[in-house]
Structures are given as structure tokens and as C-alpha cells.
Amino acid sequence: MDVVAKLRFLRLAPRKVRLVLDLIRGQAVTDAEVQLQHLPKAASRPLLKLLKSAEANAEHNFKLDPKTLYVKQAFADEGPKLKRFQPRAMGRATPVMKRLSHVTVVLAPRIGATPSPKKPAESAPAKWSRKNVKGQPAEPSVSGSKSTATPTSVKRSSERLSHPGEKAKV
Numbered sequence: 001m002d003v004v005a006k007l008r009f010l011r012l013a014p015r016k017v018r019l020v021l022d023l024i025r026g027q028a029v030t031d032a033e034v035q036l037q038h039l040p041k042a043a044s045r046p047l048l049k050l051l052k053s054a055e056a057n058a059e060h061n062f063k064l065d066p067k068t069l070y071v072k073q074a075f076a077d078e079g080p081k082l083k084r085f086q087p088r089a090m091g092r093a094t095p096v097m098k099r100l101s102h103v104t105v106v107l108a109p110r111i112g113a114t115p116s117p118k119k120p121a122e123s124a125p126a127k128w129s130r131k132n133v134k135g136q137p138a139e140p141s142v143s144g145s146k147s148t149a150t151p152t153s154v155k156r157s158s159e160r161l162s163h164p165g166e167k168a169k170v
């Protein structure tokens with residue numbers, strides 16, 4: 001069930017309105033509202049009002065839960081132009097087109113909107129335990145020798161060479 005809300009004769013150019021609509025298209029209604037509230041664009045305020053109107057229509061007319069809605073479509077068409085003239089040098093005048101927009105927002109409930117309970121993930125045994133990484137003794141190796149195994153990437157400060165030609169101090 002799609003819910004449609006329209007805003008006609010908005011006194012903003014469609015090109016500027018489309019910049020804001022591109023941000024909210026496909027988002028959940030609650031996320032889109034937050035986005036519009038904090039966006040420093042002139043189009044964000046009338047679009048927020050339109051989005052809230054569409055949300056209220058869905059809740060009142062179609063008995064839909066607002067938490068499950070998302071912005072399915074959002075587009076701005078060009079409305080009529082107000083034709084004005086700007087005076088220029090040497091008695092000339094240039095035309096100024098003040099563009100108007102017709103904005104349409106379509107909301108729809110997200111399919112499978114109720115989150116299913118997550119199953120606890122089975123944890124795989126770690127290859128190295130914390131004791132091994134910190135350089136403490138690990139379990140004896142399989143070969144039967146009593147030497148302790150440490151990861152090769154971990155070097156103790158005593159094993160590091162201070163100079164390339166120097167031997168390690170033990």
C-alpha cells in the first residue's frame with residue numbers, strides 16, 4: 001500500500017529540491033526526518049513538512065505503523081515559471097525565470113519490517129589466546145619438546161637488535 005503526498009507550487013527551483021530529495025530517497029521515515037531537520041538547505045524545511053504529512057496520512061488513512069515506513073519514491077517536477085526582468089547596463093534588461101516545483105513523496109511499508117530475533121553466533125576457538133599474544137608461555141607443542149611456543153610476529157625487547165651488525169643480547 002503506497003501513501004502519496006504532494007506539495008505543489010513550491011517557490012524553489014526543482015534542481016535545488018532534487019539535491020535534498022536524493023538524500024532521503026530509500027531511507028526509513030524516521031531517518032529521513034532526522035536528516036531533514038539537520039540539513040542547512042532551504043528545501044529541507046518544506047520537505048520535512050511534506051514528509052510528516054505523508055506519515056500522518058499513512059497512519060490515519062491506511063492504519064500503517066510509521067516505524068515500518070520508508071521513502072519509496074521522491075521526485076520534484078517543474079511547475080510554472082514566474083517571468084521577471086533584471087535591469088542591466090545601457091538601458092537593457094535580461095529575463096529572470098523564477099522556477100516553481102511540484103514535489104511528490106511516496107511512502108511504503110518495508111516488507112518484513114519486524115526484526116526477527118537473532119540467534120547467538122557460535123564462537124570458533126581462537127588460534128592464539130591472550131596469554132600467547134602477550135608473550136607468556138603457551139601450551140607445549142605436539143612434538144613433545146618442552147619449549148614454549150610464541151607467535152613469530154611478537155618479539156621481546158631483549159630479542160630486538162639495536163644495530164644491524166650487532167648480535168642479540170640474551
